[in-house]
Amino acid sequence: MTATFKVAVIGAGPGGLSAATHAAELGISHVLLEQSPAHANTIQRYQKGKHVMAEPNVLPLRSPLSFEAGTRETVLDRWGNGLTQQRVNVRYGAEVVRITGCKPAFDIELKSGERVTAEHVVFAIGVQGNPRRLGVPGEDLPCVQYTLDDPDEYRDEAIVVVGAGDAAIENAIGLTRQNQVFIINRTDEFTRVKEGNLNLILKAIDDKRIECFYRAGCARIEASTNGAQRPYTLVLTTDQGEARIACDRIIARIGAIPPRKFVESCGIAFPSPEPTSLPQLSAQYESNVPGLYVIGALGGYPLIKQAMNQGYEVVEYLLGRRIDPADHPLLEKKFASLPYRRTVDETLALMQSRVPLYAEINPLLFRELILGSNVLTPKPGEAVFRKNDYTNTFFTILDGSVEIELGEEEKYRLKLGSGQFFGEMSLLSGRRRSGSVFAGPGCVLVESPRREILKMINSVEGVKRVIDQHFVIRAIQSSFAPEASYDELKTVTAGARLNRYKSEQALFNEGDEADCLHLIRSGSVSVSRNIGGRDVVTTYVAAGNYVGEMGLLGRTRRTATVRATVPTETVSLDESTFNALLDRNPRLKEQVQATVRKRVSANTRMQAQPETGDLISFLMRQGLGEATDVLLIDESLCVGCDNCEKACAETHGGTSRLNREAGPTFANVHVPTSCRHCEDPHCMKDCPPDAIRRAPNGEVYIQDNCIGCGNCERNCPYGVIQMAAKAPEKPGLLAWLLFGTGPGPGEAREKSKDAGPKKAVKCDMCKDLSGGPACVRACPTGAAIRMSPEKFVELASSGGRG
């Protein structure tokens, strides 16, 4: 029997719940299909008592369900009550496998074989996807699970963890405390895991706390016959043939299947194959398939409140009602300072028509972009940003003009007019600003945060193409031809190419024919030479500089190997392009030759002391090639007093963001566990409230609107982010000294259980302290030093003893 509904909502997360409840409230026939056994599956899986935050604070909530920051239990209870009160038609355990048909008769097929027909379908399934299943006979047995909430829940069991990623390792290690643990790895090593996890798992295997099966795959799971010690047996195929593990439980952590494939199978189009690309949606959340709507994280809105608002709005829209989105007043306020008298929608349309770069962006994405952006009206002559600032926002010119100042000794000013953009160099390379920008008369700018623009680059092909093209030309312009105009360079640089390199990959090898020069756009490279049969690193070159110029000038073979230290992008110029540039500007040759001379003399010096190269190699191996400012400890001076950690904790809410003792040491240079403020910070990659920012001086810091999701902690390959609650205030120095009230200076503060929500904390380089980093200023012996990687060569040649 087939039921027909006005609207079917798929996924009972915040967006889906809100949509279905609003439909119920309006008395529309509806169904909410949820594959798990309860509502808000993701939040259900949070640990007990976890604080759920309600960012962004400025956004009003528009939903029949209530929502405010609170514990997981309160949030879930309120939603549960809302569902009951409004008599929402929810079906749990209803996994949708296929959607066919079209508006107004979509045919939704469930895994159970049941069918549901609906006029409209709302996708609110989030982006986490379903865990990848084992796909072997017996996978439906009750011993197989795909999540592990609390490893201490199990005791004295034999547990098999399948998988070799961070999640699998963390589960396996956690379980060893009370259980016998096996881990199944498809390959013969653990790659693509964090260094810390790698060490932990290898050590656990070494200590025989975990038994690891390498190059093994699951074949089937059998229930043991009566009387066996363990109720199940996992059968593996290995190189040595079949292996059998008697066990109580199997935890498969083999990743998740992103929901995109399913969404695409329903006909919804994505503009690019990039995993971060978002589906094309109208301003009413409707996809390219009429009647199919997408809301929440899948549409690019990762926050709970956004999803709930969209749930409400999507029901209104599909009924054909026109309402202003909940963020309307926010945009109104944002546009208040503009010299135009237009409505919000008119202003948005004006922006899209004025700026060619924005033309291809769909209205919904564009609205979100502007919502995240600032509208600026700087006075003529005012600096928008200055050369060497560390900011990474992106600017488009709506009205008026700006002047860009380029060049080292001789300054050149370029004028950009309405519809053009700037700031893409720092945005893409993560390096300091390569020039200063000053506002012209009547200047109106839109300043967009890096994350929003990256979202556009990944979702809108046209944006990516135009920005890449500009980047190449402007990179060449700032390095070789600051006085040339954009159009002039456009023809000269037709032969320039964009290249991508993986970490450790060579741009070119010693002895190769020299045929091009590389401008490093992001990442960094190390230059090494083969001396006495050994690769000796002679120098490190950061983004914004060029390599490979020696060969091109002399037309010879490469005299050194250049290797990416981290994932790196370069713009390569072939000989004819380079010669064309030389023809344009004869003085350029002198400039490049001067650089060559400097490099040759530096190389010769380094070859005289190969051990300095070892120190640089060591630092690069610690991932410092992508650092901008790193804390190092000179172990020949460090007395181990931990005053650095105490100072950090005392100036940052009671939690030290550095661990002095941890980390590797080479030639007395110790790299403690502390943020190195990466050029392209891994932590920024997936921050739902966009709380991680970069300050003008390069500090990567976390704002107060952190929701404590822990994504950054997981994404940081260097383990420098932790989740911590703020510690209580301390007594004054005298009160402590004379009366012993509470902990004294530098002593750890006891954190009470209800200390409030845990948020992500990391080094912010003490950007709010006028004196600079407290760790360095508190070091009594001068052992703690902060430096940028460009200084490593200096450090190394100051006397690494090796």
Add this chain to the structure above:
Amino acid sequence: MAGAVRGSILDYARKRYLWAALALCVACSFLYYWHEPAEPPNGGTWLGYTLGTVGALLILWLLALGVRKRSYRSNLGTVRGWLSAHVYLGLALLIVVTLHSGFQFGWNVHTLAYGLMCIVIVSGLFGVVAYLRYPQLMSDNRTSLTREQMLEELAGLDDRCIRQAKAMPAEFADVIVSNRDRTAIGGSAWALLRGRDASRVFLPAAAASTGGERLVDNPAQGAVLDWLGERLSRSSEGELSQQIRELMTLIGARRMLLQKLVRDAQIRAWLEIWLYVHVPLSFALLAALIAHVLSVFIYW
């Protein structure tokens, strides 16, 4: 990096405070030499009062390092600069105060304050030597491992030793378990400073007839290794010999790790011990100084 990236506290700011301290000493000595009081030089002349005031202010300032070190938000110089100044001006204090005394010593509160000051300065001098010498030794000894990592590694090794021993005759397991349980790193301050491995172990009594066990000293795993060696020489079974050899390899690794840990504890102890003299006696000095100043004014 011998000489380090930035040089030691003694080299701070091109020895700015060394020159300041030297200037202070020279000025005081010159005044003392030039000054010809009616009575023999003592704290009661105008120069005596001047030197006394300078000395007392210096002592208060030297004590303020403790406050500055804990004022983590302070912008008043760096702790490194303060420490450099603390060392040089602290040494200069010896000259200033000795001249203030006019070499008049006796069994009184004044000389008590002087004596305390001398002990504090000498202990501080020891601290300077420790700070210059031990970090390098500690770093060389630790070889990139933290103390916690070493302890974890030790626990891992112990698990492996015990697993190995449990597969062998019972006496092995007994010895290996007691070897773990009776391992002692550190102990009293004296043991720490000497770097003594105070571990012991229960071994089966030498003569099988007497039965029972004896508790013997086991520094650097020596007793256990000897005992294992002796069992190995007596073993005729191929399999058992192999097992004993494997156990000896593990105990050998344990010995290396223990030596590192003991050495680490020893260096840390030397880096800290002087503070147990320096800091409390500084407060004693402050008390004696107050008594000295008050008594001078009261009994004028």
